[in-house]
Amino acid sequence: MPQDEQQQKPQQTPPFQTAKGVHDILPNDHEYHTFIKKVVRHRCRQAGFRRITTPIFEYTDVFKRSIGDTSDIVSKEMYTFEDRKGRSLTLRPEGTAGVVRSYIQHGMNSWPQPVELYYIDPFFRYDRPQKGRYRQFWQFGLEIIGESDPALDAQIIYIANRILDDLGIADIFTLQLNSIGSSEDRTEYMQALKDFYFGKERSLCADCRSRLEKNPLRLLDCKEEDCKILAQLAPKLVDYLSKESLEYHDELKEYLEEMGIEYTENPTLVRGLDYYTKTVFEFWDKTDGAQNAIGGGGRYDGLIELMGGKPTPACGFAAGIERIIANMKRQKIRVPQKDDLHVFVAQLGKEAKKMCLPLINDLRENGIKTMGALGKGAIKAQLRLADKFKVPYTVIIGITEVREGTAIIRDMSVGTQKTVKFEDVVEEIIDLIGDENRDMYSPGEAIY
């Protein structure tokens, strides 16, 4: 091939794909996201929680200090990078650390206590991608900061459970509950664990062998079969809990029972993060347990002080939105298809288009979800398009209609149509769609 011909031939590059472990949220899944957000907002608002959004990245130490160097998240899963001035930053792997940093930074301890906050945000972990495990995923979470009382832990658990119930998936999860006591309780227990595992290291998986020195609690929730068997035989944390921790836990259980919330006592539940104290809980899939936990949380009374604030008790909960959606689909739960169009406006010619543009605006102002075929296609082709968009009605304005000041309204399901006066189109369509189906959401009134 002559050289200049070779140069003209465009290079075929393969199309780009999403980076490993991340995914697009396509319109159909957005309907689920929107529904879940609405449920979360509604239940949180009812309970006096207010929304907070912290930055997507923080100084790396915010996570290192709070989540703990020995946790899987900090040791293996963080997206950490330096900015142009060499400062170490990390994409947030979870929500609590940032919220606590914000509580301290903005002096929220001077607000009426407890401060109740919630968030709905994306998070980032360098996890091994698999079903239900991504490198960017969404969570919603709730935090109650400023007071310690088992009734508050019970409240968080109640709201979490209520939200799962609203989403139609509460029945496929069990609430796993444990107390990991205070950090003093745990110091003695961790020594007992190390003593127990002494001489048994060879039966442990590689991860557990390295956890034994740094974070022996984590050996209890390892998923490897041999480690699980040993964990069952290991000393029980409950035998090392102080009287105060035990009483706290008993009171929490009383409150849960009072509210009709079922739970399973799980003495090996520890959660992966260092900052928990006393109450820890997770919602486990009834069929495959911890592998597909949908969310979890607990009390973190020492964290605010650890992060440089005054000693302040707190508790929280977070759940994964992708896993919620997967479970809703598994349960065949459909959500309102709020994006579905009501009306398609088809037209022919420039004069018709002039009539259509204000009509489309008018329909939309009246809560009718309207799409205009504003290209140059023939009416027939536009009607075929209307069919593809599955609209119930099409408004047609052709040359005759322009001349006569009318419009045709076509019922797409049966194929019948009628001619109405142009100025009556909006009222006619409202009647057909039904007042209750109009999309008249209003954000409330601002004061100007």
Ligand code: AMP
């Ligand atoms: P965690 O704080 O690790 O217990 O996470 C709370 C919830 O977030 C989990 O129960 C999951 O539903 C969700 N989650 C955590 N990590 C991921 C991930 N890599 N991909 C998708 N969802 C996740």
